[in-house]
Amino acid sequence: MEPVVILSRQEQEYLLRAIESGLRVASMRQFFLWTQGQLQALLPHQVMVALQFAPSGALRRLECLHATVLAPQAASLLADRRDGLALRIARHCQQGARLPAMAELSDSKVGGKAGGVLGGFEKELREAGFDSVLVHGTGATAEGASVFVLFGLPMRPGPRHAYFLELLLAHLHLALLRLPSPAARRAGGPARPLSERETEIVGWLREGKSNEEMAQILGISALTVKNHLQRIYRLLGVGNRAHALARCLELRLLEA
Structure with missing residues (x-):
């Protein structure tokens, strides 16, 4: 049985503000400010990688969003459009219909393990400097699919955080679809x-x-x-x- 998640009054307020702000997102600037602002109140994280796939499954867009400096090696490892960690995690979860998914290294400094669906990615998580990851996506739609990979949650990710991301998922997906193309x-x-x-x-x-x-x-x-x-x-x-x-x-x- 799925655990029941009851939002506190403060969490309800944060959720409402995040949804209201998300409705106005129409540019990459607004998307960045939204994900690094209102969304952080509910789901604090260091890096979000947003991936948009065409109906054929081809990667259409990848955005790596973070408010602090990310070392070039870590950025390349996470967000490479050909074989980055975020892309492989997204495809892994999509292929097995295993969304949402989450993992935490018990102690990355001494070789802690990330079990479950994402158990095969613990080495690369450590290399990138993160000890937790939370993933959710839309599944197939007429416009394609979106997957959002959150790295570096300050708390242990659990059903509560997966539920928050599920509540925000449709708004993240629609906001991503409204963004101008990279060429534009x-x-x-x-x-x-x-x-x-x-x-x-x-x-x-x-x-x-x-x-x-x-x-x-x-x-x-x-x-x-x-x-x-x-x-x-x-x-x-x-x-x-x-x-x-x-x-x-x-x-x-x-x-x-």
Whole structure:
């Protein structure tokens, strides 16, 4: 028998806010802010990989969403479009109709094991620096299927977290379908590429550093950092730090 999950009043409020916000998502920037904002209140996680499949089963879209800096090796391991960990986990769960699925390493530092459906992925989870994963997907639809893989939950994933993701699944799927195609996003890019210094600043911005902290790291003044940020805002057509970061992720400006 499936365990009964009863939402607290606070969880009901978080769920309602997440659903209401999700209805307005129509761009990659909004999708990033939504998944790293309201969804985190119910399902805190370090990285979400959203995968959209065509009706034929071919991968149509893969988005790797995270609010902190992810090491290039970990990003490649998780989100490679040809053979990344998230893609293989998604296909593994789809083929066996085993959704939702979850796993936790009891102690990744001493070789803890992830049992169950995802038991074969524990080595790669450790290599990527995560000790937990939660997966859910829509199954086949007329538009194809969506699968969402959440890495790095701060608590042990269980039926309660799987239920939260199930409640949000349709809204995640529909929001993903509303996003412009990657080709359309690239076509709407800035007038020029980010400079090397601007890319550095956006990278530290992504890690949550203040102007003063970035100044110390880069060996420049806080005023110079502020001037760089103002130029970045004008280039991207945004007005603040969060929107600048979301716009960079939307246009994949940090992937190069």
